[in-house]
Amino acid sequence: MQLFACGVNHHTAPVSIRERVAFPADILMKALADATGNGVAREVAILSTCNRTEVYCNTAEPEAVAEWIAGFHGLSAREVKPYLYLLPNDQAVKHAFRVASGLDSMVLGETQILGQMKQAAEKAQEAGTLGLLLNKLFQRTFSVAKEVRTATEIGASTVSMSAAAVTLAERIFPSIAEQSVLFIGAGEMIDLVATHFAAKSPRRLMVVNRTVDRARTLAQKFGGEAAALTSLPELLHEFDIVVTSTASPLPIVGLGMVERALKARKHNPMFMVDLAVPRDIETEVAELQDVFLYTVDDLGEVVRAGHDARNSKVEQAEAIVAAGVNEFMHWLQGRKTVPTLRALRDHGERLRRHELEKAAKRLARGDDPAAVIEALSLGLMNKLLHEPSHALNQAEGGERDELQQWVARLYNLHND
Structure with missing residues (x-):
């Protein structure tokens, strides 16, 4: 069994690359089947x-x-490989543990990633690709x-992406209470x-949202309004602050749409946060003079400012990992002995049946x-002891000494 983790994340690739190798929910099952089927x-x-986009796999190649x-997304390997990491065995295990514990996140200690990893495992189980x-x-x-989370409380007082979005908005607008906020998704x-x-x-x-009922359910939670995405x-x-996070594979907020909105607003500024990967807002929107557009990568500076309070807990968390x-790895190494153990038991079973x-x-x-x-x-005793006895009798010099030590260890012999 060869364990590997292969992928890109916010450490190795910008959002412009990450969005091109993402696996949205609507293609995930197809991708799982394709990887194993091929x-x-x-x-x-x-x-x-x-x-991040990460593929955890059992593969010899x-x-x-x-x-x-790269190929699944219609890209050449040359375009993607500079950003990819390929982690074997213990490195893959350590990476998975750190990711789930929030140690590899942009938001140190964030908890959402653990649920996302559980969903990844569930989807693989559903697709029949989880062995x-x-x-x-x-x-x-x-x-x-x-x-990690129980022993270190590393997620306590986390400066989240959500809080960072509010912090940035307050740099643009003196008071959020005076602004109108639109959520897309x-x-x-x-x-x-x-x-x-x-x-x-x-x-x-x-x-x-595309589904108005879901939009209405969420809006009612905050005493807000709801509408269909088609009315966007x-x-x-009408809105000063726009936050979007959908699973759309293509942008849903285009340059022309924003330009028309700014004209209707008489060029009053708009604060926009695109938390989607692939991105929901066309990149050209950032070039408009009256728009302040931030992506998930842009929020990193605000988030990192809150890391110091939790860095003291990282050492303890890393020790647990x-x-x-x-x-x-002890378990994984043990799996390598399974064929030998199975053969040994089969050998013993054949001898037992013969004598029986x-x-x-x-x-x-x-x-x-x-x-x-x-x-x-x-x-039965003579047949079980025949092979080790024969091997000892045939061995010479240092090989005999080594065999004697192994036989003594295997059979728990304590000769004076």
């Missing part, structure tokens, strides 16, 4: 978030996985992450951001049962 890997699980990631190795990896990953990320903005009591709050072009100019890696058949025939002839049992035990 023989790229025996087991595959894909973690795809706004900050890790380079093929890197090429598959023994990856199942063990993810179960141990969740256990280590729980231990109705997923978990929008829920988190809306919670932080709603705490500032904005003048108006609205949620637009007519509504956009290291112990977890050692334990997992001989004993059954003697009993059928009416031989004394006590004598049959004695012969059975002697025959």
